[in-house]
Amino acid sequence: MTFQNTLEFAQQLDNQDELKSWRDQFIFPQHNGKNVIYFTGNSLGLQPKIAKNYVDEVMNDWANLAVEGHFFAEKPWWDYHERFAQPLSKIVGAKPIEVTVMNTLTVNLHLLMVSFYKPTKTRYKIICEEKAFPSDQYMFQTQVKFHGFNPEDAIVEVKRREGEHNIRHEDIIAKINEVGDELALVLFGGVNYYTGQVFNVEQITKAGHNVGAIVGFDLAHAAGNIKLELHDWNVDFAAWCSYKYMNSGPGNASGCFIHEKHHNDKTLNRFAGWWAQNKERRFKMEPKFDPIIGADGWQVSNLPVLSLAPYLASVELFAQVGMDKLIAKRNQLTAYLEFILHEIDKEIPGTEFEIITPSNQEERACQLSVFLHGQGRNLFDYLMAKGVITDWREPNVIRLAPAPFYCSYEDMYNFGQILKEGIQIVNK
Numbered sequence: 459m460t461f462q463n464t465l466e467f468a469q470q471l472d473n474q475d476e477l478k479s480w481r482d483q484f485i486f487p488q489h490n491g492k493n494v495i496y497f498t499g500n501s502l503g504l505q506p507k508i509a510k511n512y513v514d515e516v517m518n519d520w521a522n523l524a525v526e527g528h529f530f531a532e533k534p535w536w537d538y539h540e541r542f543a544q545p546l547s548k549i550v551g552a553k554p555i556e557v558t559v560m561n562t563l564t565v566n567l568h569l570l571m572v573s574f575y576k577p578t579k580t581r582y583k584i585i586c587e588e589k590a591f592p593s594d595q596y597m598f599q600t601q602v603k604f605h606g607f608n609p610e611d612a613i614v615e616v617k618r619r620e621g622e623h624n625i626r627h628e629d630i631i632a633k634i635n636e637v638g639d640e641l642a643l644v645l646f647g648g649v650n651y652y653t654g655q656v657f658n659v660e661q662i663t664k665a666g667h668n669v670g671a672i673v674g675f676d677l678a679h680a681a682g683n684i685k686l687e688l689h690d691w692n693v694d695f696a697a698w699c700s701y702k703y704m705n706s707g708p709g710n711a712s713g714c715f716i717h718e719k720h721h722n723d724k725t726l727n728r729f730a731g732w733w734a735q736n737k738e739r740r741f742k743m744e745p746k747f748d749p750i751i752g753a754d755g756w757q758v759s760n761l762p763v764l765s766l767a768p769y770l771a772s773v774e775l776f777a778q779v780g781m782d783k784l785i786a787k788r789n790q791l792t793a794y795l796e797f798i799l800h801e802i803d804k805e806i807p808g809t810e811f812e813i814i815t816p817s818n819q820e821e822r823a824c825q826l827s828v829f830l831h832g833q834g835r836n837l838f839d840y841l842m843a844k845g846v847i848t849d850w851r852e853p854n855v856i857r858l859a860p861a862p863f864y865c866s867y868e869d870m871y872n873f874g875q876i877l878k879e880g881i882q883i884v885n886k
């Protein structure tokens with residue numbers, strides 16, 4: 459499609475957009491009486507209007523039923539999480555028995571490493587991406603130390619080549635092959651949080667398995683954003699947070715995937731709790747641990763139902779729309795944003811910005827990360843003051859993530875106009 463940087467063209471794209479009415483299902487912060495232009499769905503998704511109903515339902519059941527809500531609430535609390543299995547499994551390409559919701563992301567990755575990072579004297583290394591999200595880096599360091607290894611030796615980062623912003627796929631595969639027999643675990647992001655680069659989950663998994671390693675993923679920026687087929691791709695385990703593209707609310711619960719091939723493996727370590735206990739026997743309060751077969755068998759505590767409520771509202775919206783339609787709109791919306799950035803680059807000499815996200819569609823999803831040379835911080839402040847919500851990542855990057863659920867083409871056009879103004883004012 460040939461794009462145009464005009465309001466009429468943007469509105470025409472909105473009119474043709476099959477998903478356009480979903481925008482009204484979300485609550486936008488207001489700026490001078492208008493919706494903000496929201497680019498931070500990769501950090502905290504907007505609140506779906508129905509989320510409040512789901513929370514109110516739990517609050518009302520708590521008021522009216524108190525402890526009896528566990529079994530007699532509108533959606534009984536004791537198995538509240540089971541309502542996620544169907545819709546969530548479709549979002550990440552899994553069997554319902556392979557997914558669960560529990561805890562928060564880093565906690566879940568730690569718990570999954572308890573099961574899946576089983577270092578031996580000779581096979582103990584972990585491969586991850588250079589500049590993985592800091593929480594993951596701290597997790598790797600502390601897990602490796604916990605097992606008595608030296609992080610500097612045991613953690614192998616796949617690096618960017620000199621002068622490049624992204625990691626080359628062939629370098630990931632080459633590093634996996636190079637570490638070979640010493641490799642215990644590959645734990646990669648599905649999408650890099652800083653650059654928005656999408657990694658090839660299927661190929662990385664295959665390469666890890668070929669050298670005898672376990673392969674897991676941090677899908678914080680991937681779940682609800684990219685096409686995932688975790689079961690078919692034979693991924694061993696994965697976890698994601700729900701507050702980004704999945705719009706579940708601040709700091710909210712995490713989702714987990716554990717491939718069914720591991721469900722009956724009694725050799726895997728687990729840090730157990732009573733919510734993983736065989737459901738028929740859980741309330742018999744017996745000492746012998748007999749876990750549920752499936753991802754639910756990795757749960758620890760009983761569930762934070764109040765925080766699961768808005769997450770459930772959100773996954774039910776995803777189930778209505780489906781990932782394929784969201785991805786189709788995402789591709790076009792991101793391409794339109796990229797086009798607008800290039801147009802401004804052409805119109806204003808010396809704009810001094812650079813898109814560092816890969817330009818090919820296979821390696822990018824919703825996010826474009828833009829490196830602002832020169833007066834970057836001032837430009838960011840200008841955008842925020844004009845109602846464009848984006849975020850700043852040191853040293854000079856703003857991340858623009860137009861979530862297809864609620865962002866419009868007109869937003870992209872209006873953003874371009876504000877950016878143009880901003881560059882001219884800041885550069886004066």
Ligand SMILES: Cc1ncc(COP(=O)(O)O)c(C=O)c1O
Nearest residue numbers: 562563564591593651676678699
């Ligand atoms: C890629 C990635 N991993 C891990 C985390 C940490 O998530 P949490 O604080 O929910 O553990 C984040 C948070 O933004 C993230 O983006």
